Amino acid sequence: MTETPQQYTARILTTLGERDALEVLEETPAILANLVQGQAPDVLTRRPAPGKWSVAEILAHLADTEIVLGHRVRLIVADPGVPIQAFDQNVWALLGRYDQIHVRESLERISVDRRANLRLLRSLSREQLEHHGIHTERGRETAAHTIRMWAGHDLNHRAQVERIVAQRPASLGREPSV
Secondary structure: OOOOHHHHHHHHHHHHOOOOHHHHHHHHHHHHHHHHOOOOHHHHHOOOOOOOOOHHHHHHHHHHHHHHHHHHHHHHHHOOOEEEOOOOHHHHHHHOOHHHOOHHHHHHHHHHHHHHHHHHHHHOOHHHHOOEEEEOOOEEEEHHHHHHHHHHHHHHHHHHHHHHHHOOOOOOOOOOOO
């Protein structure tokens, strides 16, 4: 069963709970790097179930999401009321060939882009955080809301990576794949 946009929002915000969104965003790149450190390539590229992404695909998605959400916040702050286009993550995964992107490349992109995005997010005034855009599926969303969704999205995917790597112990005696 596919989630509605409202169900997705509720799930992601529940995942974040009362945690500080900027702290979650700041810690995610290092946590992801630690989770994959020393894992065998087959652990990182194995899909946990049909139709589910591998760790490598999840990280490629997070790297692309870094661009998308950074862009959305910039649009909202620069042009309040701006339309915010939804995107189909599965189409992006196919077009971006997520299954062919090495984990190291995705982690580098996440880390570099996240630093730039955090610099911007920390600079926003209270007024700017209340600027909003109109998401094509979810309606009115402020910059602050977008940031909370971003952090909840991180936590959601971090938990997926944790579950996948926990299904099989890290490789012993192999070079780290990261």
